[in-house]
Amino acid sequence: MKHDLILRVAAKLLIPFILLFALYVQFHGDFGPGGGFQAGVIIAAAVIFYALIYGVEAARKAMPDRLVETMLASGVLIYAGVGLMGLVMGGNYLDYFVLDRDPVLGQHRGIFWVEVGVAVTVSGVMLKVFYMFVSRGRDPE
Amino acid sequence: MAIAVVVLARSRNLFAVVVLMGIYSFLMATVLVALDAVDVAMTEASVGAGISTVLLLGALHLCKSEEAKPLRKPWLPLAVSASIVGMLVFGALGLPAFSDPTAPMHTHVVPRYLNDAMRETGVPNVVTAVLASYRGYDTLGETTVVFTAGIGVIALLRRRRNTKQETAK
DSSP states (O other), rough: TTOOOOHHHHHHHHHHHHHHHHHHHHHTTTTTTHHHHHHHHHHHHHHHHHHHOOOOOHHHHOHHHHHHHHHHHHHHHHHHHHHHHHHTSSSSSOOOOSSSSSSSHHHHHHHHOOOOOOHHHHHHHHHHHHHHHHHHHHTOO | OOOHHHHHHHHOHHHHHHHHHHHHHHHHHHHHHHHTTTHHHHHHIIIIIIIIHHHHHHHHHSSOSSSSOOOSSOOHHHHHHHHHHHHHHHHHSSSTTTOTSSHHHHTTTTTHHHHHHHHHHHSHHHHHHIIIIIHHHHHHHHHHHHHHHHHHHHHHHHHHHHHHHHHOO
């Protein structure tokens, strides 16, 4: 599909909007449907779409393996770190009420960072699995 | 959906099966929207129809795309699944009616979530509030599960590739 002009132009037009939609789903998850998991999947889908149209090497250049592997682990660490922040600020583990002077704002902050952690891990895992499958397929050829 | 499932079970061409599974996922997402579960519908559409279709096609690329004929007639698995279906239907008959407000599920913690979530967390989407705040530990566990699954795939596929390189040397 590397030489298909229509697909390449359409992909170039669509991918920014897919990523924007992912960010909307991520940060608007408090008010509408969506959240970290869905946003992570949409981000991964955008990169996979890019890889399908422009080739895996181009995608690897945009999202290197090392970055994807780091994302995979750091999402869980962000989540667990929010829990530890609760401990440091004098509450229980994963207690968001203490994260800000106003407990409701603290809840907001806690939920926000937790969702960020989920999104980072999910998109990292999806991309990594995709990369692994693709590189397996290419080796024997 | 019933048509999609029947064709799924009958078809021997795995490529058609993967595409049909994508269609099934989209239909399932429509059903979930009709049930007002928009968050779940979104997940079903993006994961079930999007990512898993791509991953299955990638896996299909690694092996033959035609399913082999079974050696024996699968009577025992058929009997097992039929009896499980029977048990599940029997169990489902004992459930309270759909959206019955007096069902035990709706009288335990749901009133607190629905009435106090806005005041306690300031988040209008109750699904997000429950997921990230009231059930924070569960979601941490789920994230860890996703992480572990990714690590498992890396461990499986990468080791195979290294041994192949070693034998080539």
